[in-house]
Amino acid sequence: MSPARLRAARRLTKRALRQRDRVFLAEGPQAVSAALATGARVTGLFVTAPAQARHAALVAAAAEAGADVQVVSGELMSELAQTVTPQGVLAVCDFIDVPLGQVVAAAPRLVALLANVRDPGNAGTVLRTADAAGADAVVFADASVDPYNGKCVRASAGSLFHLPIVAGVRLPEAVAALRAAGLRIVAADGRAGVTLADPRARQALASPTAWLFGNEAWGLSADLLALADESVAVPIYGRAESLNLAAAAAVCMYASAAALRVRDQAR
Numbered sequence: 001m002s003p004a005r006l007r008a009a010r011r012l013t014k015r016a017l018r019q020r021d022r023v024f025l026a027e028g029p030q031a032v033s034a035a036l037a038t039g040a041r042v043t044g045l046f047v048t049a050p051a052q053a054r055h056a057a058l059v060a061a062a063a064e065a066g067a068d069v070q071v072v073s074g075e076l077m078s079e080l081a082q083t084v085t086p087q088g089v090l091a092v093c094d095f096i097d098v099p100l101g102q103v104v105a106a107a108p109r110l111v112a113l114l115a116n117v118r119d120p121g122n123a124g125t126v127l128r129t130a131d132a133a134g135a136d137a138v139v140f141a142d143a144s145v146d147p148y149n150g151k152c153v154r155a156s157a158g159s160l161f162h163l164p165i166v167a168g169v170r171l172p173e174a175v176a177a178l179r180a181a182g183l184r185i186v187a188a189d190g191r192a193g194v195t196l197a198d199p200r201a202r203q204a205l206a207s208p209t210a211w212l213f214g215n216e217a218w219g220l221s222a223d224l225l226a227l228a229d230e231s232v233a234v235p236i237y238g239r240a241e242s243l244n245l246a247a248a249a250a251v252c253m254y255a256s257a258a259a260l261r262v263r264d265q266a267r
Contacts, residue, residue: 005044005070009080009092015146022095024148025080026160028087029055032062034158035093042067044092048077051088062091082150095148096160097167100139100174104181106164108136110256111178111210113185115171115224117144117245119216124155125246126213131159133253134260138163139178139210141171175227178210187212187220187228188252190242195235196255205259211252216245 011017012025023043026035029051035042036058045062049071052059063069077086103111112130117123123145130138140147147153147165166174175185186209194201212228214220225231234243234251243251 005068006076009044009046012092013080013082013150015149018095018146018148024093024095024153025090025150026093026153027081027083027090027150028154029058029089030158031153031156031160032089032091033058034161035091036061036065038161040096040161041094042091043094045069046072046077046080046090046092048072048074048088055089058089067091083154097147097165100166100169100177103137103139103164103166104177106136107181108178108183108210109208109260110135110253111183112138112249112253113141113171113174113178113210113212114139114144115141115212115220116215117213119245120145120149120152121155122216122245123147123149124152124157124160126249127152127156127163127165128159129246129250129253131156131162133250133257135163135253135257137166139166139169139174141169141174171224172227175210175212179229181208183208183210184230185210185212185228186252187225187231188214188234188248189220189225189231190233190236190248191219192231192233194231195233196251197235201232202255202259205256206263209256211249211256213245213249213252 018024042065045067047059081090112135127138147167153160234248
């Protein structure tokens with residue numbers, strides 16, 4: 001294969017170089033299939049010989065879409081995918097994030113807003129959960145992880161391509177824009193005095209809501225909580241001290257999704 005193409009792909013394991021070129025790597029047949037199905041620009045495809053045989057239709061679709069297909073060794077695939085057990089298919093894709101104004105203009109009803117979320121696996125799982133719950137967008141604010149981090153892309157299981165992503169926006173700016181668009185900003189905070197078990201809290205989720213999720217280790221600081229309209233905790237019925245970010249986000253997003261569906265069905 002071309003040494004220049006290999007060097008270019010290796011560079012994309014670094015965040016600064018991804019952001020400079022606005023290109024990233026999406027590993028696995030599920031992610032590549034989602035990229036092609038949603039019209040994301042796929043410029044290259046690295047595939048091992050066994051994976052090429054297993055996913056012949058996917059490789060053909062990528063080539064038809066204009067991707068430069070390169071067959072590589074398993075060792076090289078492991079290096080590019082940065083995982084112990086790569087799935088043998090890895091695409092080079094253009095960035096797909098959109099401006100905050102585009103999300104606001106679409107009159108969203110359910111948004112996940114990530115503040116200082118650093119763990120890429122958690123962030124990718126929140127993306128996947130937001131997609132499954134029918135959210136309208138996920139916003140990566142302030143010092144949150146790069147949504148194009150390889151682990152984040154893998155954890156999203158293709159959902160990165162399914163809903164609008166906003167990256168690198170300041171949290172106060174995002175909150176102000178979403179609130180102006182009619183969304184309530186609800187912080188998920190384990191220390192809140194109100195929980196999702198409160199019927200009034202659940203009923204309020206029938207209105208457009210942006211859920212604010214904080215850092216995995218320390219949650220949301222006082223200044224970030226002050227940006228929210230209210231704070232709600234996930235109730236803990238057993239002996240666990242808390243839920244991790246991804247699990248808590250799933251409970252919160254699905255509570256909103258259920259409330260919105262009930263409201264829609266009542267109309």
